[in-house]
Amino acid sequence: MALEQVVRLFINKFGMISPGDRVLVGVSGGPDSVALLHLLWRMKDELQISLAVAHLNHMFRGEEARADARLVEELAESLGLPAYVEEFDVPAYRERTGLSAQEAARQVRYRFFEEVAGRAGASRVALGHHADDQAETILFNFLRGTGLAGLKGIPPVRGKYIRPLLDVRRHEIEKYCREHSLPVREDASNKKTIYTRNRIRLQLIPQLEAEYNPRLVEALMHLGHICREEDGYLEDQAALLYEQVSEAGRENYLLLEVKGLLSSPPALVRRVLRRAWRQLTGTGTDLTYLQVESLLDLLYKPAGGKIVELPRGVKASRFDRFLRLWIGGVVSTVPDYSYPLEVPGITYIPEINTSIEARLVTLEEAPDPGLLSPREALLDYDTLPAMLVVRRRREGDRFQPLGMPARMKLKKFLIEQGIPREERDRLPLVEAGGEIVWVGGVRPGEPWKVTGKTRRCLYLRIREGDMQG
Template identity: 35%
Template sequence: MSDLFRQFIDFIEKKRLIGEQEHVLVAVSGGVDSVVLFDLLWQFAQIKDVTLGIVHLNHSIRGNQADEDQLFVQKLADKYSVPFHHAKVNVPAFAEKEGYATEEAARILRYRFFENILQTTRAEKIALGHHADDQVETVLLHFFRGSGTAGLAGMKPRRGSYIRPLLFATRKEIENYAKSKGLDFRLDSTNLDVAYKRNRVRHELLPYLRNHFNTGIDSSLLRTQKIMSEIDAFLQQQAAIAVKNCTIESKKDKIILEIDTFLGYFIIIQKYMIFRLLEQLGIERFSLSSEKLERIIERIQQRKIGKKEILPQGVKVSIDRNTVVFQRGEREFFEKIVALNENISLPNGSTILKLTTLLMQETGELFSPKKNIEFVDWEKVRGELKLRTIHSGDRFFPLNLNGSKKVSDFLSDLKVELHRRKEIPVLECDSGIIWLVGFRIDDRFKVTERTKILLKMEIEKINDSE
């Protein structure tokens, strides 16, 4: 057993990167790092209950060379009889169309490919070939970008389904291992192109720093990265507690925080809370720029009601009187024809509406004392009953108020928070809105002494946890 393989096993076990009976996909570009990673994982799989596959993305950056890389990796998969998952994308075209630098465009498409493969294969992990030298370069690049603690903490051995089992090893150790084992690999000419920032750091900046400032700059930067990683872990832990204390409502696509509690924490914890919320909504925290992060916190501090921030991947942050809402995706408009004597689900998913008719003489009541029950005159209802979300410009005649009023103004007067209004439906017929559900009936449909048949409208919670 080689020293590198022994360290490899120790690192995997210490960081708990791979569990028993897991299926691990190895991202193999064909370069020395990924080929060594696959070789080490293949040995690991022989002594552990683990299965492997190979994934490869052709970026179409190097023309025929990229096609030859793909063929090389396919032969490697065939040699070891492991599944080979591959795709081809046009990174230069995507970068030009979307306005990304080539490196960033490649990263975006690569991870989209990985996510798709994870879903289709149901693999538990994807192993990436990043090593200690990559970590040094990453920390420097993040420093130049003005990153905070999270950025200077560098790459993690594990992030979700992605693992980096070679982070402990240097480039030299990996190359020496490949040489000692006689491993074939491909040379990527773009790794020498200093037009790319990472290559300039690798081939120009780091050699200069070693020669003129600190021969041990790599070790120094890795020490800094380790300290920052420890601080980052602590801040994430504190943020998790803080989010729990602030959360009013938490759903798959929406999280609501109480502003006063949020503002009671140090700003650095507030930032980490926002990172955590994004991750809960399925968004990578590094996709949020520091400028936008600062602006969100500033708006929360100033309580700019109604102001919205649009974040990556369709996440919206909106401020209300004492809440801040993080929501992913657009609100779906709800509209359906409803019938009597059915359990009708409301848009919030936690309430049902029941509609029944009964004779006035059966109840003897002109109104219900219960807030969840309303009565109207059934004979004033025209056409089909329809339940729908509120539309912009909706008006009705609120009971006991003179004249009509915009639904939005009515709810505003009641100080109903903006995010709640989107979930409030109206029940209407051809004659207009009958009931702003849960709030007020329309005066035109009210029960009078001449009423003979009642429409009983009752809402009932079906999930108190919401």
């Protein structure tokens, strides 16, 4: 099958181009980008598109790079296409940012494409990555210990960026250039084995092809296709799970319901955790394997008060039924409050967006205290010393927890229970006659526990949001 036909089928398969599109073609001067430009130029009437050319001199290679730029200008002129040929001092940018040469060049290059696409009115940017680049990328990611997302390799389409040659081998591209007498230049840095990617391309892949699998590149391409489809499916499922388990937080933190995560496959949970971090930080990068595993440890092996620190100033901890991720020193500042507790009834606490439901039940009607969650409590109503109020904790508070022989400092109790400092002011305290009878979400008080002599039980339950309406 002729190369032009192969590329046309690949473009149609992924819906890369629509009639009327203006396509900006990134041309370095190497065989791959020159062949891409020539192929699209030959197909432009059939595809009903217009073309423009973009070239950036990264200023790494002096006169050699300037010669590349002149070749691109002349090629564009010979095809009757507008060309945007510019230069940027990437070495200086690298010094300022501390990035590697390749990463600095990549960042500058994509900013250049974005800016030129805007000026040229281009809805697509075509790049010359090919099958050998795909194999190199997948193998590079594999050696770094990637997951499924890394094994899918370079996407054929990502936003406005398209890669029509991604299923074409390098030798087929070079053959096409020779057949059409296309002028090309080779970047000498592509031959330097100081770069890991170059060693993979020049040494590792040829050795694997010679000694293990002569069709290695094809096998890695198939792996990429499979992983791309399966990764897309899992991402869709993770997005659904994220909607189910995430609850509205505030600008600097978010909540994930632990129960929903624990009942879901770890493969989806990992993706939800990554999604939550990206949502909070607004970044397109990702967490490493070990960072995600540290979050999983909070879910499956919760340690009281443990805080996991993540990149970009994000911290995470597990509290009650939530996994919390936040940025900053504390999750929130809760003002002092005190409200009469409606019995029976529902008391809304706007400071923490929480309601407390209170009901009076007989001993026979009451649930088993041993089966209650920390968000529920059962107290002997007739032993409570006075009218009930719900309030925030205060300095000097003391409390006799259920199962303890004496009162103790509330702060000490909360530390021993592993309640993170930033969560303590968000715990509603139910008080009667100056005595704390329930630390909401943690434990009721010993003197007011239900016994066989109890006649009326006070059932308390914490509920999220305003339940009064």
